[in-house]
Amino acid sequence: MFGGIALIAAGMLFGDIFAVFVLHQNGGQTGQALLGAANAVAAQDSSAVKVAFVQIGNLLEDRGTKVDAHVHMIDAGYLALLLALVQPFVALSASSKKILARLFLTGGLLLPVGIFLIPYVGLAYSPFPVIGWASVLADTAGALLIIVLLVEGWGFWNYLRDRHAGPVEPELPKDRTWERRVLLSGGTMLVLLGFIYGAWYAAMNLYEHENRESVILKDILEQAPGRDLAAASVNAYGLLQAEKAVQIAAHSHIIEFGLLAILLSFVQPFVLLGQRWKRRWVMILLAGSVILPVFVLLELKVGLIAGGIADVAGLMVIAALVGMLVGVLRYTGHLDAEAGAAR
Amino acid sequence: MSAGRRLLILSGIALALFGMLYGLHYAVFVEHQTLDGMGGSLTAAFIQAADRDWEKSESALLAYREAKYDYVREVDLHSHWIGLAMLMIVLGVVFDEVTFGEGVRFAIALAMLAGSVVFPLGVILQTVRMVPLGSALAIAGSALVIVALGATAVGFMRGDAT
Secondary structure, eight states: OHHHHHHHHHHHHHHHHHIIIIIHHHHHHHHHHHHHHHHHHHTTOHHHHHHHHHHHHHHHHHHHHHHHHHHHHHHHHHHHHHHHHHGGGOOSOHHHHHHHHHHHHHHHHHHHHHHHHHHHHTTTTOSSSSOOHHHHHHHHHHHHHHHHHHHHHHHHHHHHTTOOOSOOOOOOOOOOOHHHHHHHHHHHHHHHHHHHHHHHHIIIIIHHHHHHHHHHHHHHHTOOTTOOOHHHHHHHHHHHHHHHHHHHHHHHHHHHHHHHHHHHHHHGGGOOSOHHHHHHHHHHHHHHHHHHHHHHHHHHHHOHHHHHHHHHHHHHHHHHHHHHHHHHHHHHHHHHHHHHHHO | OOHHHHHHHHHHHHHHHHHHHHHHHIIIIIIHHHHHHHHHHHHHHHHHHHTTOHHHHHHHHHHHHHHHHHHHHHHHHHHHHHHHHHHHHHHHHTGGGSOSOHHHHHHHHHHHHHHHHHHHHHHHHHHTTOHHHHHHHHHHHHHHHHHHHHHHHHHHHSSSOO
C-alpha cells in the first residue's frame, strides 16, 4: 500500500516536472525540425528531408519515453494498490506475499527508470542490433511484474477453490465514513465526466482532427516555390497537435484521478490522521483532480497561466497523496509499536 | 459475494487478460510494422515532394493517413479494454456499497460489462472498414458504460447499502 502510493506520487511528480521543463521545449524543437523538412521540400533537397525526419524521430522518442515513464510508474502504483486490496483473497503464505510485494515494487520502479533511460543509453555496449541495455532493463522489469501478477492470480485461484494456505488476513473494514463516501462517489463522478468528455471528443473532434492533419500536411508538401507558406502551415500543424494533446490529456487525467480517488477510498481506514486532516486531504485531492484537466483544456485559450494553474493542481494531488502516505506510515508505526508492547 | 459483485470482478479479470493478450500480440506482431509504415510513409511523402513526384507523394501521404487511422484505434482498443476492466474490478470490490436492490445492482453490472465489451469492439470494427456498424456499436457501448457509471455514482452517494 505504502509502495503503491509512493509510486503514484513519484510518477505524478515526474509528470509535473516533465510538463514544466520538457514538454513545451520538445514541441518547439519538433516544430522547428518539421519546418526544416518543409523548407527542404521547397528547396528540392531530399537528403535534408531525411536529416530533418531523423531529428523528428529522435525528438518524438525523447518525448514518448518520458510520457511512458510517467504513465508506467503511476499505473504500477495503481496495480500495487489494487494488489494490496486483494491480499486477503490471495491464498499464499505471509512470507511469499512479502517477497512478491518487494519484487513487484522493484519491477514497478525499474520499469519506468529503464524506459526513461532508453534515449540516453541508446545502443551503447549492447550485444543486440536494435535493443539497448535500458530497453533490456525495462523489459526485464515488465516481465517481473507479469510473473508477480501470475503468482498472485494463482493465489487468488487457490482462494476461490477454498485452499487457504497460510494466515488469512482480515478483509477490508466495512467503512461508511464521510471520507470514504466522498472519495467513492467523487471518484466515480470524475470517471463518468472523463467518459462523457471522451465520447464528446470522439464524436465531435476525432475525425475532424484527422482530416485537418491531412489537409495541413498536403499544404506543407504542395507549397509553391517562392511563397513562404511553410511556416504558417507548420504552425497550424503544431497547433493541431497541441489541440489533440490537451483534449486527450484532459480525458485521460480526469479518468486516472477518478480511479485514484476510488482506490484511495479503500485505504482510508489505514490513514491514521485526525478527522479534519483526513477530510482536508480528500478535498484537496478532489479539487486538484478537477482543476488539472479543466485548466489543461484551457491552456490553448488562456495560455501559460492556465498551464501554471494545471501544474499547481497536479501538485495539490501530489500533496494530498503524500499527506495520506504519512497517515499510512503512522498507522504501520502504530501497529509496530503495539506489537512491540505486546512482546 | 453478491451476483453483481462477482460478475464485475470475474468479467473484469477476464477482460483485462483479453486486453493484455491483445496488447502482447499487437506489440509483437503489429505495432512496430505499423509505426515503421507510418514513419516511412510520411518521410516518403516529403522526399517524393522534394523530388517533385507529386503522384507518389500523394499516395505516400494517403498510406500515412490510413496507417495512422488504424494505429490510433488499435492502441485505443487496447488501453480502453484494460482501463474498463480495471474499473470493473475496482468497482466490483465495493459494489455492495451501491445503495440499490440486488436486481438493480446486477442490471448495472451487466450494463457495465456489455458496454465494456461492445465499445472497444466497435472501435476495432472501424479499422476493418466496417465504419457504420463499428460506430454504432461504439456509441451504444459508451452510452451503456456512461449510464452504468452514473447509476453507480448515485448509488455511492445515497445512504446505507441495502
